[in-house]
C-alpha cells in the first residue's frame with residue numbers, strides 16, 4: 264500500500280484520486296541528445312495502476328532547478344517520481360536537490376554502503392563510487408523483487424517523503440519500477456476506458472463531441488485525437504470514467520450520433536499475434552466478411568508458404584516487396600507463417616527492385632514497413648531482369664522469391680504456385696501464394712486485418728507502377744455538386760477488370 268501522505272497542503276483529499284508528478288532530470292534530454300522515454304514508460308504504467316499523472320517536467324542537472332521542482336511537485340501530488348541523476352558523477356545532483364528542497368543533509372546510508380560493498384567490492388567512503396550511497400537523512404529504502412529475472416533488485420529504491428527516486432538509465436529505471444509498481448497501485452483507481460475510431464475529420468464532428476462533453480463530461484473524460492496518414496481512421500476518441508454506467512451511456516450516445524463514420528473492428532497493432540489473427544481470420548469473421556471460397560484460398564496460401572519454408576532455408580528466401588497492395592498482404596502472410604512455424608522472425612529478407620521514377624509515397628511506405636516487420640531490405644535499381652541478374656551475382660544464396668503475383672496480372676495467367684523463372688532469366692523459384700486471390704479478396708484481407716498500406720490507394724490509385732506510367736484510376740473518380748474532382752479509395756472498386764485502368 265503506498266505511503267501516501269494526505270497532508271492538508273493541496274493534496275487530493277479522496278484516496279481514489281492518486282496523483283503523480285514526474286520530474287525527468289538530465290541535461291542530455293534538454294539538449295536533445297537523448298529522447299525522454301522514461302516519462303512515456305512511467306505514464307503508461309501509472310495509468311494502468313489507476314494513478315493520475317498531472318504533470319511531467321524536465322529539468323537540467325542543476326541543484327536549484329532540481330530542488331525547486333521537487334518543492335513544487337511534492338506539495339501538489341501524492342507521488343513525485345524522478346528519473347536521472349543518482350549516479351556517481353559530478354552531474355548527478357538529484358539527491359543534493361532533494362535534500363535542499365526538504366532542508367535535510369546528505370549522509371551515507373549504511374544499507375546502501377552494504378550494497379556498494381557487494382556491488383563494487385568496497386565500502387571505503389573516500390572512493391568516488393560511494394557517492395551513490397549519500398542520500399537525504401529521512402530517506403527510506405524499498406527493496407524490490409524483480410518478477411522477470413526472479414531475483415531481488417541489487418539497488419533499493421530511495422524514497423524521501425513522497426519522492427520516489429529512480430535512475431536515469433531506462434532499463435534500470437524500468438526494472439526498478441516494475442519490481443515496485445504495487446506501491447503505486449490505486450486500490451480504488453478502477454477506471455473504465457473505451458476507444459472509438461472515426462473516419463471523419465475532427466471539425467465535422469466537434470459539435471457532437473462538445474454535446475457529449477456537456478452531457479457526460481462531469482464523470483467521463485473525453486479525449487479527441489486527430490490522426491493524419493492513417494488508412495482507416497481520422498479521429499480517435501478516448502473515453503475514461505470511474506463509472507461503467509456513465510461510460511456506457513456516453514458510448515451509446517456516440518454510437519448513435521457517429522454511426523455514419525464509425526470504424527468497426529479496427530486493430531491498432533495487426534503485427535501483435537499476427538499468426539493467430541491470420542490463421543483464424545476465417546473462424547473469427549467468416550460470418551459476414553469472408554466466404555468459404557476465400558477461406559479455402561487463404562488456407563491454400565498458407566500451405567504454399569509453409570511448403571516454401573520447408574523447402575528452403577530462411578536465408579535462401581526473399582520476398583519481392585515493391586510497396587504495392589499485393590506484396591503488402593503477402594508480406595503479412597509470410598510474417599504470420601514464419602511466426603507460426605519458427606516462433607520468431609529473425610530477419611525477413613525482401614527484395615525491392617527500384618525502377619523508373621518511384622512515387623515518394625511508395626518509398627515512404629516501404630521504409631515504414633521495413634521498420635515494422637524488422638525486414639532486411641535489398642534494393643536493386645534498374646529494369647527487373649537486369650536487376651535480378653546483378654542481385655543473383657551479389658547475393659547468390661537466394662534461391663526462392665515469394666511474389667504477390669495474381670493470375671489477373673499481365674502475362675501471369677500461366678503461372679503456378681511454384682514456377683521457376685523463365686529461360687534466360689536468373690534462376691529463382693518464384694513462389695506465388697496469392698495467385699488465385701481476386702482484387703476484392705485482397706482488399707478484404709488487408710482491411711479486415713487493419714494492415715497499413717500505401718496512401719496512394721486511398722486517393723484514387725488502384726494499381727501502382729512508377730510515376731511516369733501510373734495515374735489515378737478514372738473508374739474511382741467522383742465529382743461533387745460544385746464540380747470538384749476527388750477519388751474513392753481503391754478498395755471500393757467493384758468491377759475488378761478496371762484494376763489497372765490507371766496504368767498505361
Ligand SMILES: Cc1cc2nc3c(=O)[nH]c(=O)nc-3n(C[C@H](O)[C@H](O)[C@H](O)COP(=O)(O)OP(=O)(O)OC[C@H]3O[C@@H](n4cnc5c(N)ncnc54)[C@H](O)[C@@H]3O)c2cc1C
Nearest residue numbers: 583584585587589590614615616664666667668684685688
Ligand atoms: C523475382 C522476380 C522474378 C521474375 N521472373 C520473371 C520471369 O521468369 N519471366 C518473366 O517474364 N517475368 C519475370 N518477372 C517480371 C514479372 O513477371 C512482372 O513483370 C514484374 O514482377 C512486374 O509485375 P507487375 O508490376 O505487373 O505486378 P506487381 O503486382 O507489382 O508484381 C507482382 C509481384 O511481383 C513482385 N514484384 C513486382 N515488381 C517488383 C519490384 N519492382 N521489386 C520487388 N518485387 C516486385 C512483388 O512481389 C509483387 O507483389 C519477374 C519479376 C520478379 C520480381
Ligand SMILES: NC(=O)C1=CN([C@@H]2O[C@H](COP(=O)(O)OP(=O)(O)OC[C@H]3O[C@@H](n4cnc5c(N)ncnc54)[C@H](O)[C@@H]3O)[C@@H](O)[C@H]2O)C=CC1
Nearest residue numbers: 287297298299300301347348349350395418430431432435
Ligand atoms: N539500478 C539502480 O536502481 C541504481 C543505479 N545507480 C547508478 O546510477 C547510474 C545511472 O543512473 P543515473 O545517474 O540516474 O542516470 P543519468 O541521469 O546519468 O542518465 C544516464 C543515461 O540514461 C539515459 N537517460 C536518462 N534519462 C532518460 C530519460 N528520461 N529517457 C531516456 N533515457 C534517459 C541517458 O542516456 C543518460 O545519459 C548508474 O551508474 C547506476 O549504477 C545508482 C543507484 C540506483
Ligand SMILES: [Co+2]
Nearest residue numbers: 348349350355
Ligand atoms: Co548519472
Ligand SMILES: [K+]
Nearest residue numbers: 348352354355
Ligand atoms: K549524466
Ligand SMILES: [Mg+2]
Nearest residue numbers: 288289347348
Ligand atoms: Mg542525468
